[in-house]
Amino acid sequence: MFLKLTNPLVFFDLETTGTNIVSDRIVEYSFVKVMPDGEVITNTERVNPERPIPLESSLIHGIYDADVKDKPAFKALAKELATFLRGCDLAGFNILKFDVPVLVEEFLRSDVDFDISKRKLLDAQKIFHMMEKRTLTAAYKFYCEKDLVDAHSAEADTLATLEVLDAQIKRYEGQTLKDLRGRAIGTIENNVDSLHKLTNDSMVDLAGRFVFNDENVEVFNFGKFKGQAVEDVLKKESGYYDWMMKGDFPMDTKRKLTEIKLRGFQK
Template structure:
């Protein structure tokens, strides 16, 4: 194993009824947990989303309503998903924009909290886009010289993602094999505090609005002058992760 780990990493992938965070539901999740000594464990389950899977979505990942009819609901497996991940750092393909905020939102829906505050997050897609800019299937072909025949099957995507990460470390000498380095390297664009990129960071490291009429202004200043703006955000159609980050700023000025 080329990774130099201090604590485990959890490589994971979600298949869902769609891509709208907060509205769509998980239908499958697969996790590969890799320990510092190279030991690996796998977790995989399909989930009854309690809503129809659109046909166009089923045709992408191959999971239809009949396939999840008798599968457990998220409130029945949510705790074991959290327990399996444990304190591991997180790895995924496009995980910062989709899988992680999607998982946070879904677990919150069933009354469970998934905290990412103290985790390193490695987005293999961002590393790939910085180096080559292709899809996962193309990355698998490029780095591993293999064809991804089961694309959009969650565990196949997980296995491919980990193989690609290992191959990236072998190919690029400037990539350090630590979660700390790869967490920083897999950031694309200006730094943000939330996965939805609604909260930016200025040169002084202070949170600023990354949208709307207050874009570029410090969040603390806006909240002090207009407390109702915080209430509007809390009642708005924002991801749970974004709301929690705004709440942290709000609590710091109370």
């Protein structure tokens, strides 16, 4: 390993019942401890979350209720895991926003002290984003091999975007596009209809409060009902419609919400 270590460094990843840090639970964890002398120790376990795993989550990580029904709950593993992690720094991909908070919550629920204040936390995603910029200036340099002069002026940015999109089609035409789950969702074609479908296929409202799921059903993309069908929620929780209509949501979102509600009444 090229990285110089003083303390053991544990790379880890969690699979969970969902993406809510407070309410969701771990269904699998994998910790790979790299010792300063180069020794590698792996600790991987499936965990019974003591609640049903939503289908949309199972479709992502491939872990279903039957796979964990006979596995120990996190509380039964917590003390041993804390011992395994004692004196270790932590590393991973996007761990600062999700994995670390979820892990800490699980330890707190298990009444196990897991203090991260003295640990060093390394997030490879942050380094990736800092070094490989995702700005228009960076895209212009990457695709067009030119520096963007007068960045953030409307005309310069618009003309640069034109060149970037044109260069993207030249570079990627005929290649398969995959989503974040690694599934093929289409091919880059040199026509506007195809490109529109690839870049806007899951969008329901412009603010992204609702999206289409794999079954082409509108689902909430935020809050306590995230991942649940909008129409079903409105039938069960009639007050949620009124809350959203009175809330600080874009008019387009409210219009889409009303369309879905009225369509449900017509069935």
